[in-house]
Amino acid sequence: MSSVNVDKYSRSLFRPTTVLVEDEASGYPLTESILGRLPNAEVVVIKRPSSENLVRLSQQFSPHTTLLLGLHRGRFLKACPGTAESYRCCLYQILHLGLGCNIGCSYCVLQGYLNNPFITQFVNLDDAFAELDRELERPGVFYRIGTGEFTDSLFMDPLTDLAPRLLDYFGRAKNAVLELKTKSVAIAGLLDYPGEIGETIVSWSLNAPRVCKKEEGHAATIEERLTAAVLCRQRGYRIGLHFDPLLYFTGWQDEYRQTVASIFTHLKGDDIIWISIGAFRFMPQVKEVLKANHPQTNITAGEFIRGIDGKQRYFSAIRRQLYRFLVTEIRRYAPDVFIYFCMEDQYLWRDTFGFAPADNQELSHWLDKCCYRYTDKGHVS
Amino acid sequence: MNSVNISSCYLADIDFDDRTFPFSYGLLPAPLESSIANVGLLQPPLLVAGDRGFNIVCGRRRLEVVRKLTDGAEKISFYLVENSNLKKLFRRALWDNLALREFNLVETADIYVAALNIFAVDELEKEIMPALKLPLRPRFRQRCQAIAGFPWKLRDLLAAGSVDAETVDLIREWSTGEKAALIDLVEETGLRRNKLREVVSRLDDLARRDEVSALEFLSAARKAALSEGGGIDVELLRGHLKALLYPHLTAARREFAIRQEKFSWPANLHLDPPPDFEGGDYRLSFIFTGSKDWEKICSKLTSVDLEEIDELCQRG
Numbered sequence: 001m002s003s004v005n006v007d008k009y010s011r012s013l014f015r016p017t018t019v020l021v022e023d024e025a026s027g028y029p030l031t032e033s034i035l036g037r038l039p040n041a042e043v044v045v046i047k048r049p050s051s052e053n054l055v056r057l058s059q060q061f062s063p064h065t066t067l068l069l070g071l072h073r074g075r076f077l078k079a080c081p082g083t084a085e086s087y088r089c090c091l092y093q094i095l096h097l098g099l100g101c102n103i104g105c106s107y108c109v110l111q112g113y114l115n116n117p118f119i120t121q122f123v124n125l126d127d128a129f130a131e132l133d134r135e136l137e138r139p140g141v142f143y144r145i146g147t148g149e150f151t152d153s154l155f156m157d158p159l160t161d162l163a164p165r166l167l168d169y170f171g172r173a174k175n176a177v178l179e180l181k182t183k184s185v186a187i188a189g190l191l192d193y194p195g196e197i198g199e200t201i202v203s204w205s206l207n208a209p210r211v212c213k214k215e216e217g218h219a220a221t222i223e224e225r226l227t228a229a230v231l232c233r234q235r236g237y238r239i240g241l242h243f244d245p246l247l248y249f250t251g252w253q254d255e256y257r258q259t260v261a262s263i264f265t266h267l268k269g270d271d272i273i274w275i276s277i278g279a280f281r282f283m284p285q286v287k288e289v290l291k292a293n294h295p296q297t298n299i300t301a302g303e304f305i306r307g308i309d310g311k312q313r314y315f316s317a318i319r320r321q322l323y324r325f326l327v328t329e330i331r332r333y334a335p336d337v338f339i340y341f342c343m344e345d346q347y348l349w350r351d352t353f354g355f356a357p358a359d360n361q362e363l364s365h366w367l368d369k370c371c372y373r374y375t376d377k378g379h380v381s
Numbered sequence: 382m383n384s385v386n387i388s389s390c391y392l393a394d395i396d397f398d399d400r401t402f403p404f405s406y407g408l409l410p411a412p413l414e415s416s417i418a419n420v421g422l423l424q425p426p427l428l429v430a431g432d433r434g435f436n437i438v439c440g441r442r443r444l445e446v447v448r449k450l451t452d453g454a455e456k457i458s459f460y461l462v463e464n465s466n467l468k469k470l471f472r473r474a475l476w477d478n479l480a481l482r483e484f485n486l487v488e489t490a491d492i493y494v495a496a497l498n499i500f501a502v503d504e505l506e507k508e509i510m511p512a513l514k515l516p517l518r519p520r521f522r523q524r525c526q527a528i529a530g531f532p533w534k535l536r537d538l539l540a541a542g543s544v545d546a547e548t549v550d551l552i553r554e555w556s557t558g559e560k561a562a563l564i565d566l567v568e569e570t571g572l573r574r575n576k577l578r579e580v581v582s583r584l585d586d587l588a589r590r591d592e593v594s595a596l597e598f599l600s601a602a603r604k605a606a607l608s609e610g611g612g613i614d615v616e617l618l619r620g621h622l623k624a625l626l627y628p629h630l631t632a633a634r635r636e637f638a639i640r641q642e643k644f645s646w647p648a649n650l651h652l653d654p655p656p657d658f659e660g661g662d663y664r665l666s667f668i669f670t671g672s673k674d675w676e677k678i679c680s681k682l683t684s685v686d687l688e689e690i691d692e693l694c695q696r697g
Contacts, residue, residue: 059506059517086660288550292520295554301589303627305657316658316696317629347661347696 104217269334
């Protein structure tokens with residue numbers, strides 16, 4: 001594969017001017033390589049910060065321009081937090097390699113979850129891979145693993161060069177697939193990767209053009225994301241798409257119709273491994289944070305009720321309208337593509353699709369079956 | 382320390398309008414009035430020479446009470462401090478007040494805003510804001526600055542505790558006209574704290590949702606809530622705003638009630654849908670006082686058409 005020289009694909013969305021390095025993170029290869037790519041950045045070595053110290057540090061160093069390099073001391077592989085059992089979740093696994101992102105989406109749930117104001121990269125990758133080795137040894141278990149839950153998987157990949165490291169590992173892992181979720185187009189590391197990519201999925205979060213423009217900070221445009229998806233598909237990656245969060249606003253039908261049409265001018269149904277859909281939801285306390293961080297947005301000013309999981313979500317009649325419309329639109333172009341809901345209840349599953357997973361395990365199984373690598377025994381024979 | 386001298390002056394010599402040291406705002410405490418009415422001013426206030434008389438550093442509430450009780454003709458004793466170091470005087474007044482009481486929202490805001498012009502950022506964040514129990518986050522700073530600029534009627538309501546901090550955050554960006562209309566509503570209806578916050582929150586959501594002024598919704602809600610006597614019925618007002626903000630949910634509730642009517646159930650049998658129709662569990666309950674009631678209800682329940690039940694449980 002020839003090297004892609006298009007600038008935007010090799011540009012990190014985050015270019016810190018200051019790097020805080022935990023003293024114990026010094027000397028790690030990832031620390032050294034990141035610092036090597038930031039020759040002009042101010043480097044400050046700090047002791048492992050407590051939550052209070054992080055707040056204090058954020059008054060000294062702007063989180064908008066500062067990267068924190070540290071060690072992760074807990075488990076790297078975690079179950080996706082999902083939500084209460086009353087809503088179906090897909091039992092996804094998260095590989096926890098970093099925290100935060102600077103794209104600046106108004107609806108980002110991380111605003112309410114993270115107590116660390118800094119974009120953080122964990123540098124003890126060998127510990128992560130050692131843990132994966134132990135975990136993936138379990139017989140008969142298939143893993144769908146993503147890195148894009150507490151951060152965007154690729155937004156600063158040109159800086160961390162993490163994607164090739166992950167491909168080195170997951171390209172040969174037989175009972176696991178890696179999904180990299182992003183709103184960026186920093187895909188040069190994926191396109192230039194010379195080795196076996198296995199069944200790695202590159203996924204883009206998509207939305208209505210108006211939402212992209214108004215609510216998604218400096219994410220790539222829908223057109224840019226889909227163009228990047230085409231390049232990744234040409235390189236052999238499978239493509240995932242995530243309509244999450246769907247927003248309800250005047251003219252939403254035309255806007256989402258436009259995005260769906262745009263998908264299928266770039267990709268064929270067969271190119272897409274799955275499409276997830278989830279209507280906007282948020283913990284009640286996030287409303288104030290969101291209004292403070294994004295005073296111009298009005299996305300929380302809708303018909304929200306309190307769900308069984310305590311989250312604010314659109315009243316079900318609105319979710320139903322959104323889901324039925326979007327699924328119908330997608331099916332017009334790709335009748336067989338696998339579509340699923342993220343954190344939705346069985347009533348709306350049945351109402352939209354005519355069937356519903358009996359439990360989270362069944363939904364998980366349906367997603368596993370979308371992967372070539374999966375067999376009923378849990379791995380490739 | 383500043384040097385302190387005991388002096389005396391008439392109340393008329395004190396510049397009550399000066400708010401360099403804005404440590405009190407709001408109603409005067411009744412126990413203080415009783416105390417001064419019975420035994421006079423025991424603790425002399427702290428004053429400093431100003432351009433138009435003496436400025437009050439500490440003891441404004443005491444002096445206000447004396448003024449109220451004596452029509453301003455009284456001569457009082459006071460401690461005169463040198464006006465050489467504003468920062469020191471401000472700190473002295475702050476800590477003196479804090480030793481005795483907590484500040485209300487308006488006082489906290491006024492003190493913070495006054496301190497902005499006196500202290501360096503570092504001093505503000507390390508001493509003044511923690512003393513005022515103000516977190517360092519922007520939201521709290523913005524709240525203070527908003528309160529300091531509110532119309533006095535609104536400040537009075539805040540100082541009296543009739544409006545809470547969350548409501549301030551909601552109306553912070555409202556226009557002068559919107560705030561004035563809200564004050565009118567509060568005066569007319571007596572809406573206070575929680576119900577007021579709910580009304581304001583709905584107005585704010587509606588205004589932001591439709592990108593129009595909250596005034597539009599407030600005017601419409603007032604019209605819809607006019608009672609027969611010409612006043613505003615608060616419950617009608619709240620219901621109207623709720624229906625505007627939750628049109629689908631309101632329709633679903635109405636449809637459920639209509640479907641339920643088909644059953645012609647006895648009054649002691651109740652069917653409740655899940656809260657906000659979220660989730661699938663409906664709850665049936667009945668009240669009985671003996672076997673006759675029991676039999677009647679059982680007979681009614683066994684005669685219910687199952688298709689009707691499915692129809693009833695359709696979500697809106």
